[in-house]
Amino acid sequence: MLRTKIFSLVAVATATALALTGCGGGGEAGGSSTGGESGTLRVALNQTEEHPSYIALDNFGKRLEAATEGRWKMDVYPNETLGAQQEALQLVSQGAVDLAIVSGTQLENLNKDFRVFNLPKVFDDVEHQMKVIHDPKVTGELYTSLEESNNLTVLGGFTQGARSIYTNDAPVKTPADLAGKKLRVQESDVMIALAEALGASATPMAFGELYTALQSGVVDAAENNEVSYFTQKHFEVAPHFSQTNHLVGLDYLIVNSDLLGKMSEADRAVFQKEWTATHEEHTKLWTTATEEDIASAKAAGATFSEVDEAAFDKVLEPIAGKFIENDAQQALYDAARAAAK
Structure with a gap:
């Protein structure tokens, strides 16, 4: 047109x-x-x-x-x-x-x-x-x-910001700790593939439904940034935040x-x-809020744990190859990566 x-x-x-x-x-x-x-x-x-x-x-x-x-x-x-x-x-x-x-x-x-x-x-x-x-x-x-x-x-x-995983029972140190867990993800093929690569059971749902889903056990885990984790009070029902930093949302x-x-x-x-x-x-604002909300979540009882980054990188690395399907997508990916150099 x-x-x-x-x-x-x-x-x-x-x-x-x-x-x-x-x-x-x-x-x-x-x-x-x-x-x-x-x-x-x-x-x-x-x-x-x-x-x-x-x-x-x-x-x-x-x-x-x-x-x-x-x-x-x-x-x-x-x-x-x-x-x-x-x-x-x-x-x-x-x-x-x-x-x-x-x-x-x-x-x-x-x-x-x-x-x-x-x-x-x-x-x-x-x-x-x-x-x-x-x-x-x-x-x-x-x-x-x-x-x-x-x-x-x-x-x-x-x-x-960097997105990580939080759970309602125990910290996640390696992808093996997610085996069999129901992980809430956004409604997308990439996020479903991410959950499956981590060994979790992908459970797509709207963001507004997540607090109740974590509270009731409909899902065992979610992935998001520290700001949303605190402002949505998810720390109340999923107090274990594991810093996987698996993507920048x-x-x-x-x-x-x-x-x-x-x-x-x-x-x-x-x-x-x-x-x-x-x-x-x-x-x-995001940089400041991230620091403040981590401190506030910790003060409210949440725990923040480091993970085996190499183990997560190993299972997530193949995802890009799976979803880049044409020259236009490859060009976008290459341009994004080139900007990091």
């Missing part, structure tokens, strides 16, 4: 400058003295108000409103108020919600090329990850690939593609500037 091709070229030239350029079905649209539309943007988030993602997005909205003299405002809805991630993704696609933060695993279910950035060990650390996912030379075509099929554009992302900020093109040029430039400031702020 011509529209998609035009947006693709703009994305390569300006990266996330394609960021939201309109007002969706959730907000009130109006005219602007600068020539574009104006309105209040609804953002869906599955985290709490204490989470770095909420704080960074809330600050984004405040700066955007001030910089556009009130033409553009932003309301962030935390705690899955607008639905779990899969539901939020559909609402953005339909235009009922303007933007949403969704896990990379949600997007790999729409385009398998996204799963490259969900593979274990593709990123060495958060700094490496942020360098790659905000480089338009690497991500330009990927981020516009869902416009025609799903009416979605990816603007960039937030880190989920990734969230994307997505927007309904029909909204693009409605902002004035001046407001679009402001949005881009503030979005860049937002994901940079989030990374700083």
Whole structure:
């Protein structure tokens, strides 16, 4: 489609400058003295108000409103108020919600090329990850690939930090300790393969269901970062956190593609500037929150254990070869790894 091709070229030239350029079905649209539309943007988030993602997005909205003299405002809805991630993704696609933060695993279910950035060990650390996912030379075509099929554009992302495993009975030192355990994973082929490689029984489920599932024994273990572990109070029902650091997780900020093109040029430039400031702020907040939440979880009775990293690397290494299926995916993987050097 011509529209998609035009947006693709703009994305390569300006990266996330394609960021939201309109007002969706959730907000009130109006005219602007600068020539574009104006309105209040609804953002869906599955985290709490204490989470770095909420704080960074809330600050984004405040700066955007001030910089556009009130033409553009932003309301962030935390705690899955607008639905779990899969539901939020559909609402953005339909235009009922303007933007949403969704896990990379949600997007790999729409385009398998996204799963490259969900593979274990593709990123060495958060700094490496942020360098790659905000480089338009690497991500330009990927981020516009869902416009025609799903009416979605990816603007960039937030880190989920290094993900590890936590359990409700005993620490995990090696993959053998996970044998037979029901491990909650996100709904994706990569995460299911990860659980199976570790010897666990993969149990996909929505994030909001996890606390009760751990509490009731529906699952024995989960994998996530220290911030979510603490802010969601999972330490209360799974007090053993094993620092496997098996992958650096990734969230994307997505927007309904029909909204693009409605902002004035001046407001679009402001949005881009503030979005860049937002994901940079989030990374700083994440570093601080990780340290604080580890300390808080320990004070609440959780234990943090080191693991046999070599044993985990050995069973996880073959996963990349299993899921890289074409030249485009290999190119993404190679570009990501090259950025680490």
